[in-house]
Amino acid sequence: MRMDEIGYHHRHDETFLIDRPNGAGDWLFLVIKAPAVFRIEGKDVKAKANSYLLYTPEYPEYYHADNTEYIDDRIHFGPDEEEESLIRELLPLNTPVYLGDIAAVSKIVRNMCYEFYSAHIHRQQIMDLYLKMLIYKVHEQIESRQPSKGFAETLYGERLMWVRECIYRWPYRDWSIDAIAEELALSRSRFQHLYSDTFGTSVSQDLILSRIQYAANLLKHSDMSIEEISNTCLYSTPSYFIRQFKKVMGVTPNTYRQQNN
Numbered sequence: 001m002r003m004d005e006i007g008y009h010h011r012h013d014e015t016f017l018i019d020r021p022n023g024a025g026d027w028l029f030l031v032i033k034a035p036a037v038f039r040i041e042g043k044d045v046k047a048k049a050n051s052y053l054l055y056t057p058e059y060p061e062y063y064h065a066d067n068t069e070y071i072d073d074r075i076h077f078g079p080d081e082e083e084e085s086l087i088r089e090l091l092p093l094n095t096p097v098y099l100g101d102i103a104a105v106s107k108i109v110r111n112m113c114y115e116f117y118s119a120h121i122h123r124q125q126i127m128d129l130y131l132k133m134l135i136y137k138v139h140e141q142i143e144s145r146q147p148s149k150g151f152a153e154t155l156y157g158e159r160l161m162w163v164r165e166c167i168y169r170w171p172y173r174d175w176s177i178d179a180i181a182e183e184l185a186l187s188r189s190r191f192q193h194l195y196s197d198t199f200g201t202s203v204s205q206d207l208i209l210s211r212i213q214y215a216a217n218l219l220k221h222s223d224m225s226i227e228e229i230s231n232t233c234l235y236s237t238p239s240y241f242i243r244q245f246k247k248v249m250g251v252t253p254n255t256y257r258q259q260n261n
Contacts, residue, residue, distance in 0.1 A: 022058065028061065029054050032053065033071035039060070054093050091139060098161075100164065160195060171213065171214040209248065211235075
């Protein structure tokens with residue numbers, strides 16, 4: 001793989017606009033973290049936050065912020081023959097695709113960014129491996145999102161998607177299942193049933209996973225104590241936080257911090 005440019009979690013204001021009528025001349029992979037508008041085959045298509053788009057080199061690129069801050073991860077690159085074959089086999093091209101949970105995908109981009117700007121002697125080999133991992137992870141995420149039949153046409157489809165996006169976007173909020181259900185004008189049991197049918201997991205599990213992922217990020221990128229992180233992630237006691245973190249991540253918070261610092 002030839003790496004041309006890479007950026008992680010870039011922020012732009014609501015005036016952000018890209019217009020490349022003849023494409024970028026290389027492949028462009030985007031992790032879309034805020035609502036945006038893309039021009040596809042002459043039509044404007046709105047992309048949700050937590051989507052991806054992979055442009056081929058000559059495809060016209062026209063996209064802009066959707067009246068709010070625009071945030072993305074991006075990779076300009078040139079795959080080798082084997083990598084291009086894998087991409088074309090597994091991934092939709094030149095159109096935005098909603099992924100739902102982008103945490104794992106964005107983490108790979110972040111790691112690639114770190115390697116690209118490092119002086120490591122095996123940086124190229126490591127980035128090649130990360131690219132294949134990225135391809136497989138995006139494909140896995142697409143395949144794991146199996147909405148129930150007729151989901152897009154249901155009364156609550158779009159609203160349930162937004163609820164899940166909010167849970168992962170703001171994991172430090174004190175989410176209440178009863179309050180969410182009331183906001184959707186649903187009973188608690190009906191809301192939980194619809195959520196599980198739609199996403200293949202319970203809202204409780206998503207609440208736990210979003211907080212543990214947030215905690216993992218704090219462990220890697222802050223000097224906060226375990227007790228402070230536990231409080232930030234709304235756990236009643238540090239011991240309960242430690243048990244739940246180990247159950248999800250396979251190691252204690254202290255061990256995770258040691259392994260990632």
